[in-house]
Amino acid sequence: MTNKVITISRQFGSGGRTIGKKVAEKLGIPYYDKELVDQVAKESGFSHEFIEEIGEYASVTSSFLFNIAVSAHPMGLIDTMSVSDKLYVCQTNVIRDLAAKGPCVIVGRCADFILKDRPDTLHIFIHSDMEHRAERIVRLYGETKQTPQKRLQEKDSKRKVYYKHYTNCNWGEAENYDLCLDSGTLGVDKCADIICDVALMP
Amino acid sequence: MTNKVITISRQFGSGGRTIGKKVAEKLGIPYYDKELVDQVAKESGFSHEFIEEIGEYASVTSSFLFNIAVSAHPMGLIDTMSVSDKLYVCQTNVIRDLAAKGPCVIVGRCADFILKDRPDTLHIFIHSDMEHRAERIVRLYGETKQTPQKRLQEKDSKRKVYYKHYTNCNWGEAENYDLCLDSGTLGVDKCADIICDVALMP
Numbered sequence: 275m276t277n278k279v280i281t282i283s284r285q286f287g288s289g290g291r292t293i294g295k296k297v298a299e300k301l302g303i304p305y306y307d308k309e310l311v312d313q314v315a316k317e318s319g320f321s322h323e324f325i326e327e328i329g330e331y332a333s334v335t336s337s338f339l340f341n342i343a344v345s346a347h348p349m350g351l352i353d354t355m356s357v358s359d360k361l362y363v364c365q366t367n368v369i370r371d372l373a374a375k376g377p378c379v380i381v382g383r384c385a386d387f388i389l390k391d392r393p394d395t396l397h398i399f400i401h402s403d404m405e406h407r408a409e410r411i412v413r414l415y416g417e418t419k420q421t422p423q424k425r426l427q428e429k430d431s432k433r434k435v436y437y438k439h440y441t442n443c444n445w446g447e448a449e450n451y452d453l454c455l456d457s458g459t460l461g462v463d464k465c466a467d468i469i470c471d472v473a474l475m476p
Numbered sequence: 477m478t479n480k481v482i483t484i485s486r487q488f489g490s491g492g493r494t495i496g497k498k499v500a501e502k503l504g505i506p507y508y509d510k511e512l513v514d515q516v517a518k519e520s521g522f523s524h525e526f527i528e529e530i531g532e533y534a535s536v537t538s539s540f541l542f543n544i545a546v547s548a549h550p551m552g553l554i555d556t557m558s559v560s561d562k563l564y565v566c567q568t569n570v571i572r573d574l575a576a577k578g579p580c581v582i583v584g585r586c587a588d589f590i591l592k593d594r595p596d597t598l599h600i601f602i603h604s605d606m607e608h609r610a611e612r613i614v615r616l617y618g619e620t621k622q623t624p625q626k627r628l629q630e631k632d633s634k635r636k637v638y639y640k641h642y643t644n645c646n647w648g649e650a651e652n653y654d655l656c657l658d659s660g661t662l663g664v665d666k667c668a669d670i671i672c673d674v675a676l677m678p
Contacts, residue, residue, distance in 0.1 A: 285651070399650050399656075401650055401651045403651075446649060446650050446651060447648060447649060447650065448601050448603055448648050448649065448650045448653070448656035449487070449603045449605075449648060449658075451650070451656065451658070452657075452658045452661045452662065453655075453656070453657060453658070453662070454601075454650035454653065454655070454656035455654075455655060456651075456653070456654045456655070459654045460654065460655075460674065460677070464674070464677065468670060468673075468674075471670075472662065472666070472670075475662070475666065
C-alpha cells in the first residue's frame with residue numbers, strides 16, 4: 275500500500291489519464307476525475323461542461339496574483355475575481371480536500387503545484403512525441419476538421435499558458451516533477467509500472 | 477543485455493555521473509567519460525583541462541548555426557570557426573563514433589541531442605532540488621568562497637546557455653528525454669535501477 279498522493283500532469287493525447295487510472299487500480303487507491311469535477315460543480319455552481327472546458331484551458335490574460343491583490347478589499351475576495359480565477363480557487367480547495375482524505379491519483383488541474391509543499395506526494399509528467407499523440411487522439415476521439423497536429427498544438431499551448439498564469443512555473447519543465455515519462459517510447463503499461471514501483475518505495 | 481546507447485544529461489550536483497557509472501556497471505556496458513575526453517583531446521589537439529572546462533560550459537555568444545553558415549566558404553569550415561565551435565564539432569564526431577561501437581553510457585556534452593535521431597537510444601535527465609545538490613557538492617568537492625547555491629546556479633546557467641546555443645532546444649525540458657528523474661526524492665540507487673529496467677525492455 276502506498277501512502278502517496280500522486281499527481282499526473284500530461285500533454286494532451288499522451289495517455290496520462292489512462293496511466294492515472296491504471297496506477298490507481300494497481301495500487302487500490304481512488305482516482306479523482308469525475309468526482310473532482312462533481313465537487314467543484316457543487317461548490318462553485320458552475321456546470322460540469324464549463325469546468326471541463328475552462329478548468330485547464332482558460333484564455334487567461336491578466337495576472338492571477340494581481341487579481342488577488344486588487345481583489346483583497348472589503349468588498350470581498352471572490353466577488354471581484356474573474357470567472358476563471360474563481361474556478362481556480364475552487365479547484366484548489368477541492369484538490370487540497372481530496373488529498374487530505376488520503377492516498378489517491380489526481381490528473382491535471384495544476385494539482386502538482388497546488389500540492390507542492392505537501393509531504394508524501396509524487397509528481398509525474400507524461401509526454402510523448404507528436405506522431406504517437408496524433409495517432410492516439412484520432413483513434414480515441416475521431417477526426418475533426420482540424421489536423422490532429424493542430425489540435426495538439428492548441429491544447430498544449432492553452433495548458434501551458436494556464437499553468438504559467440496560475441503557478442508562475444513552466445509546464446513540462448523536468449525539475450517540477452519527481453518523474454517525467456515518455457509514454458510513446460516506454461508505452462502506457464510500462465509508465466504505470468514505473469509509477470507504482472516508485473509510489474511503493476518506503 | 478541491453479542494445480541501447482544511454483545518454484545522461486544532468487543538473488550539476490544531482491549525481492548524474494554516479495548514476496551513469498552504476499548503470500554501466502549493472503548492465504556491463506562501457507561508461508564513456510575519461511575515454512571521451514582522451515579521444516577529443518587526440519582529435520582536436522586541445523588539452524584535457526580545456527576540454528573539461530569548456531566542453532559543456534562555454535560562454536557562447538553568437539549563433540553556432542550562423543557561424544557554420546558564414547564559415548562554409550572555400551577557406552574551409554574548421555579554420556574560421558571559434559574555439560568553442562571547433563570543440564563542439566569534435567565532440568560530436570567522437571560521440572557518434574563511440575555510439576556506433578555499441579551499447580554504452582555517455583554523460584553530458586549534448587549527447588542526447590547529437591544522438592537524437594539514432595535508433596536504440598535512451599535519453600535521461602537527472603535533476604534535484606537545491607538543498608540536496610548543495611549538500612552533495614560540499615560533501616564531494618568541499619567548500620569554496622562562493623556559497624554552494626551560487627556555484628550551482630552558475631554551472632546550471634552555463635550548461636543551459638551552452639545547450640541552447642548548440643541545439644536550439646531547452647535544457648531540462650521533459651519532452652527532450654525518455655525519462656527524467658529527481659535523484660533527491662528517488663535516491664541515486666533507485667534512479668539507476670529504473671534506468672536499467674527501462675534499458676532492458678525489449
